Amino acid sequence: MFNDRVAVLATMHRKEEAIAPILESEFGLKVQVPTDFNTDRFGTFTREIARSGDQLEAARKKAFAALERVGGDLAIASEGSFAPHPSFPMLPCNREIVILIDTLNDLEIVGESISTETNFNHRTVSNYDEAYQFAMKIGFPEHKLVVIDQEKILKGIGDFDQLKAAVSSGKVHLETDMRAMNNPTRMKAIAKATLDLIKKLKHCCPECGTPGFTVAEVKRGLPCSWCGSPTDLILVSVDRCSKCGFAQEKISEQKADPMYCPYCNP
Ligand SMILES: [Zn+2]
Ligand SMILES: [Zn+2]
Structure with a gap:
């Protein structure tokens, strides 16, 4: 296809x-x-x-x-x-x-x-030492930074000299640069x-062969392995074809760990 x-x-x-x-x-x-x-x-x-x-x-x-x-x-x-x-x-x-x-x-x-x-994070810093500490924490310089002050936004800060210069004016806001290449x-x-x-x-639809035959809907209530009460875990998942509408239900045979049970572990 x-x-x-x-x-x-x-x-x-x-x-x-x-x-x-x-x-x-x-x-x-x-x-x-x-x-x-x-x-x-x-x-x-x-x-x-x-x-x-x-x-x-x-x-x-x-x-x-x-x-x-x-x-x-x-x-x-x-x-x-x-x-x-x-x-x-x-x-x-x-x-x-x-x-x-x-x-x-x-x-x-x-x-x-x-x-x-x-490493999504941000911090306001007032000197290079604080900036350096934050930079180490977020995996700088492989992970780059964004520096925001009153006047401007500097993106893609990726070496120590740049960082030093960017924080030299006093208090600035540092953010991790979340753009993929940085x-x-x-x-x-x-x-x-x-x-x-x-x-x-x-994963193709068994009826019409269209790709993307995946979970479209879930029903919760997997029973607790101790007391059998329904938990918030998934009991039934339904795969559905977006093309022809064919659906297949899968019922879980498992039991839930009591840590998820509202009675055994309230
Ligand atoms: Zn189909
Ligand atoms: Zn229970």
Whole structure:
């Protein structure tokens, strides 16, 4: 279905380094990055431009904008978000999605990676010592920094002299630069989301053969292994084909660890 086709990848932050090699070798497609394609207009991490719509919507918009720009019928885009972990608010959490849109076959498939492995962080510092400490903590200089003061935003700060100069004026705000090319940890997360996309693309509908036959819905209530009460863990997952609607239910045979039980471990 994808062999020998050209997929346009909407990025200006070198995400092709994480996405293209795996997709090209797995499906025989050719990934093309449009030149002068400004993805910042869809939102920036440094907030000069707010993201339009939610994460998935933003990725979709990028993919269609790339198709509009270069033509073709196959597009890939990715979008990341950083937020406190839903269960452990002290831990920042990185969600990356990689979307594939195939207008020829009317397909949209989304790969995803959710991880607490991120250096996402910020701090206000008033001298180079404090800046240096923060820089060491976030994996500088492989991971670059953004320096924000009253007048300007300096992005992609990646060596100690630059950092020293940037904080010389007194109090500044430091942020991790989350753009993929300046953040190897994020680049890895994008590669993981791409692998998830590949897994979904390989899973085809048993009825019509369309790729992307994956979990569309879950029902919770896996019984506790001690008392049998329903827990919040997944009991049934339903795979559904977005093309023909064929669905397959999988009921878990397992029992939940009592640590998830509202009665045994309230
Ligand atoms: Zn189907
Ligand atoms: Zn129980």
